[in-house]
Amino acid sequence: YPNTKVIELGTKHFLGRAPRNQAEIRVYNQILATDGLKGFINAMVNSVEYAQLFGEDTVPYRRYPTLPAANFPNTERLYNQLTKQNDELVVPSFEPVTATDRS
Numbered sequence: 001y002p003n004t005k006v007i008e009l010g011t012k013h014f015l016g017r018a019p020r021n022q023a024e025i026r027v028y029n030q031i032l033a034t035d036g037l038k039g040f041i042n043a044m045v046n047s048v049e050y051a052q053l054f055g056e057d058t059v060p061y062r063r064y065p066t067l068p069a070a071n072f073p074n075t076e077r078l079y080n081q082l083t084k085q086n087d088e089l090v091v092p093s094f095e096p097v098t099a100t101d102r103s
Contacts, residue, residue, distance in 0.1 A: 017063050
């Protein structure tokens with residue numbers, strides 16, 4: 001994925017929201033460039049925002065801290081399709097699994 005998509009998915013999964021603005025995207029882009037994916041994830045899960053909202057014991061969940069929620073146009077697709085297991089999804093390099101294969 002391009003860095004902007006990594007940032008969009010990262011803020012969705014770890015902070016439960018869309019990136020706030022271009023400035024935040026630039027900050028996370030710089031972190032990705034200098035510290036890599038691990039540094040990017042650490043920056044989010046070690047942030048004040050993460051600590052205040054989720055702490056040590058809460059799994060991040062979807063939030064809409066800004067309105068409209070349309071600022072995150074892929075939210076429903078990400079939540080309903082891309083983050084769930086889907087038996088209908090066929091990866092081209094693999095043969096589909098049929099009901100008889102599962103027995």
